[in-house]
Amino acid sequence: MGLIEVQNVSFAYSDRPVVDDVSLTVEAGEFLGLVGPNGSGKTTLLELMIGLRKPDRGSVRLFGEPAHASAERDRVGFVPQNVGDTTGEMPVTVREVVRMGRYPHRLIGRFRDADRTAVTDALRRVDITDLADRRVGRLSGGQRQRVFIARALAADADLLALDEPTVGVDAESREAFYTLLQELNDEGITIILIEHDIGVVTTHASEIACLNRELFFHGDPEAFVETNALADAYGGTQSIVHHDH
Amino acid sequence: MSNALLPAASGISLLATAVDRGVGFLLDTLWGTMLDLLAQLTGIGMLGFPYMQRAYLAAICIAVIGPLVGGFLVHREMAMIADTLAHSAFAGVAAGLFVNAVYAVAVPPLLSALIVAAVAALLVQTLVDYAGAYRDTSLAIVLTGAFAVGSVLITATDGGIAVGINAYLFGSLATVSRFNAALLVAMSAVVTIGITLAYRPLVYITFDEVGARASGIHVKRYNQLLAVLTAVVVVGAMQIMGVILVAAMIVVPVATSTSVRGFKRSIAAAVGVGQLGTITGVTLSYQYDVAAGGTIVLVAIGLYVATKLGVRAGGRTATETPGRAAPRTADGGDEPR
Numbered sequence: 001m002g003l004i005e006v007q008n009v010s011f012a013y014s015d016r017p018v019v020d021d022v023s024l025t026v027e028a029g030e031f032l033g034l035v036g037p038n039g040s041g042k043t044t045l046l047e048l049m050i051g052l053r054k055p056d057r058g059s060v061r062l063f064g065e066p067a068h069a070s071a072e073r074d075r076v077g078f079v080p081q082n083v084g085d086t087t088g089e090m091p092v093t094v095r096e097v098v099r100m101g102r103y104p105h106r107l108i109g110r111f112r113d114a115d116r117t118a119v120t121d122a123l124r125r126v127d128i129t130d131l132a133d134r135r136v137g138r139l140s141g142g143q144r145q146r147v148f149i150a151r152a153l154a155a156d157a158d159l160l161a162l163d164e165p166t167v168g169v170d171a172e173s174r175e176a177f178y179t180l181l182q183e184l185n186d187e188g189i190t191i192i193l194i195e196h197d198i199g200v201v202t203t204h205a206s207e208i209a210c211l212n213r214e215l216f217f218h219g220d221p222e223a224f225v226e227t228n229a230l231a232d233a234y235g236g237t238q239s240i241v242h243h244d245h
Numbered sequence: 246m247s248n249a250l251l252p253a254a255s256g257i258s259l260l261a262t263a264v265d266r267g268v269g270f271l272l273d274t275l276w277g278t279m280l281d282l283l284a285q286l287t288g289i290g291m292l293g294f295p296y297m298q299r300a301y302l303a304a305i306c307i308a309v310i311g312p313l314v315g316g317f318l319v320h321r322e323m324a325m326i327a328d329t330l331a332h333s334a335f336a337g338v339a340a341g342l343f344v345n346a347v348y349a350v351a352v353p354p355l356l357s358a359l360i361v362a363a364v365a366a367l368l369v370q371t372l373v374d375y376a377g378a379y380r381d382t383s384l385a386i387v388l389t390g391a392f393a394v395g396s397v398l399i400t401a402t403d404g405g406i407a408v409g410i411n412a413y414l415f416g417s418l419a420t421v422s423r424f425n426a427a428l429l430v431a432m433s434a435v436v437t438i439g440i441t442l443a444y445r446p447l448v449y450i451t452f453d454e455v456g457a458r459a460s461g462i463h464v465k466r467y468n469q470l471l472a473v474l475t476a477v478v479v480v481g482a483m484q485i486m487g488v489i490l491v492a493a494m495i496v497v498p499v500a501t502s503t504s505v506r507g508f509k510r511s512i513a514a515a516v517g518v519g520q521l522g523t524i525t526g527v528t529l530s531y532q533y534d535v536a537a538g539g540t541i542v543l544v545a546i547g548l549y550v551a552t553k554l555g556v557r558a559g560g561r562t563a564t565e566t567p568g569r570a571a572p573r574t575a576d577g578g579d580e581p582r
Contacts, residue, residue, distance in 0.1 A: 050459055073461030080455050090320040092452055092508040100452065103445040104460045135506055148456075155460065 003028045003159060003190055004049050004067070009058035011044055018044045020213045021058070026192065028158075031185045033205030033221075034194045037234045040212040042194045043081070043163055049192065050076050050161050074104035077152020079145065079162040094139070094147050095132040098122055101154030122154035126180060141166075142173025149180065159190045166195075178204050198230065268427040276302055291531055299426040300418040300485065300537070304527045306433040307482040308519030311494035313440045314475045316512040317451045319499040325381065326472065327492040329369060329388040330362050331479045332395075335488040337361030338413045339395035346402045354413070355428055359480045365391060366472035374465065416487030416538030418530060425484050432481040439474050443467055448508060485527070487538035494519060497545040504556045518548055 002025035011019040018041040026032055026049070034042045047053045048060050051067035060067040063075065101122065102115045123129045126146040131139065136147055145165050152160055160181075166174045182204050185191050195201050201208060202221040210217040210229045217229030224230070277298055284292035291297045318324055341357030344350060365387060372383040399410055412420045421429075440447070446467045449457040458464045475495070482491045502514035526541030533540075 052455065052458055071461075073459065076459055076461075078456050078459035080453065089503050090452060090508065091503050091505055091511040092448075093506060096448070096508055097452065100445075100449045100456075103449050104462060107445055107462075108442060133506065151456075161459070 002026055003063065005061040006049060007059050009048060009055040009060055011048060011053065011056050018213060019048065022215045024209055024215060024218050026190065028190055029188055031191045031204060031206040032193070033201030033208045034192060034211060035198060035201055035208060036211040040233065042211055045211060046161055046163060046192060046194055050078060074155060075158050077155055077157030077160045079148040079152070079160070079165050081163045081167065089137060092136055093133055094128060094136055095119065097136055097147050098150045098154050101151040104155065118154045118156065122150040125153055126150045141169040142177060145169060145177055160184065161192045163194045164196060268423065271430065272299070272423060272426060296419060296421065297531060299421045299423070300527050301524065302426055303421050303429050303485050304523035305520065306429050307485065307494055308523040309516055310433050310436040310478045311482060312498045312512055312515035312519050313436060314471065314478050315495035315499040316515060317447050317471055318475065319496055320451050324492065324496045325384045326369060327475055327479060327495040329384045330366055330476045331483065331488050331491045332388045333365030333391040334358040334362040334476070334480050334483055335413065336391040336395040339398040339410065342409060343398040343402060353424065355425055355480060358483065359477065362476035362480050363473050366476040367469060370469050370472045413483060414488050415536050416483070416485045416490065418485065418527065418537050420484045429481045432477050436474050436477055439470065443470055447471060485537050486541065490538040490542050493542040493545060494523070497542070497549055498522065501549040501552050522548055
């Protein structure tokens with residue numbers, strides 16, 4: 001049984017279909033890269049997978065339960081797009097954000113030792129212990145991404161879902177960030193990553209799903225490079241952005 | 246029929262007596278004696294007047310509960326919701342006065358205001374869920390709609406209730422009757438307990454609503470709770486602040502303390518700033534015999550401007566504080582975005 005099972009799923013915003021009859025399975029321990037052109041339904045598919053949306057047709061099972069009603073959603077760590085914009089002027093510190101990872105487990109009542117240890121370990125794991133008392137809004141994009149990862153780690157998440165996490169982050173930090181993701185994946189955390197940079201995905205992911213409303217390809221990176229799935233998905237007209245960092 | 250109602254009626258009257266005794270103890274014995282003593286010690290006469298004692302009590306309550314809900318509203322850019330609910334509460338006041346005038350009953354206007362504002366809070370939240378965002382337009386429609394209902398109701402009777410309405414529009418120290426003061430204390434307790442219990446999910450949602458939903462927090466339920474608690478704050482603060490200005494005590498103290506590091510600390514600081522604003526405001530309002538709400542807001546905004554100027558000046562003169570110096574990762578940005 002897969003960690004996430006997507007079966008014949010379709011989803012439309014009013015009458016505009018964005019995901020059309022997609023089926024795929026994410027196994028535990030996988031590093032799945034989701035690629036596709038802008039507006040291809042990547043974000044929507046990710047939201048369907050972690051239960052933020054309910055499919056119009058088909059079914060999504062997360063940890064063996066219908067995704068939108070799964071009682072184990074606290075095992076999901078989500079890193080949204082543009083984390084820079086969401087934090088704004090709120091004077092919240094790094095430690096306060098990482099502590100949020102424990103909140104779904106302990107909505108009320110005092111923090112136990114286990115909670116405090118989880119927070120300390122998470123800060124140390126992504127190397128932001130010395131930023132703990134800084135304001136999140138004053139951090140750079142790369143540092144902020146680490147805060148969100150630490151929050152997911154503090155939650156004991158075994159699934160990390162990331163939606164274009166490195167938009168607006170400079171090249172060097174991006175590389176360090178993807179190395180961190182790879183390490184976390186090696187430690188057993190399942191990762192789903194939406195990324196426009198095909199180079200990053202083929203380097204780090206163990207599986208690739210190429211989407212443009214329909215699923216054009218699902219398999220390992222080596223096979224992906226040899227097919228025409230990318231050109232097909234992009235309609236063959238757009239040039240593919242490929243960076244070598 | 247009347248026999249069956251008799252035990253219930255006597256039960257209610259017993260309860261009313263008990264509540265009255267409790268209120269008496271709290272307002273007169275505890276708070277009143279304390280301020281009487283303070284008046285004697287300091288020689289400040291107004292601290293000894295019962296109605297000023299109630300005004301100060303209200304000022305303290307408002308400055309606690311305003312920032313408590315404000316912290317969550319301001320950082321989600323939902324400040325307009327407070328203003329919308331205040332105008333809905335005005336419709337509630339008008340409805341209460343109208344019903345009293347037409348049917349010769351005695352519904353406390355604050356109670357009808359509380360009910361109407363709470364219903365409006367749920368309505369606004371539904372509109373917002375439906376529209377998918379905190380749209381200015383839906384808030385503006387509810388705000389003006391409610392105010393329109395209020396103004397029509399006021400003029401529907403022969404002008405009799407228009408007299409009392411000014412106190413609610415602009416606020417007044419004299420409107421804080423014993424009943425209203427007791428109601429405000431009760432409402433403050435409700436808000437404080439509510440926010441304390443829901444603090445963690447509310448912080449999570451305020452910081453990252455999608456992340457909160459992804460981790461299984463019932464965002465919709467907590468949003469409704471926050472909206473209803475905001476309605477309670479608005480109605481409680483309305484007596485002194487006035488409908489038109491009540492949103493200020495929810496927004497301004499929080500905005501003043503955004504430079505404090507840490508969310509919890511910033512809320513605590515906002516409560517402190519709020520206390521300074523309301524207590525100073527009530528005092529000045531008494532001394533110069535001007536509107537309490539307006540005076541409080543002017544003091545609060547004065548504190549806001551002074552703080553912002555102070556932070557700016559401090560930022561310019563002080564070179565990087567140790568906490569902000571030398572970011573350790575290679576991308577090295579520390580600039581505010």
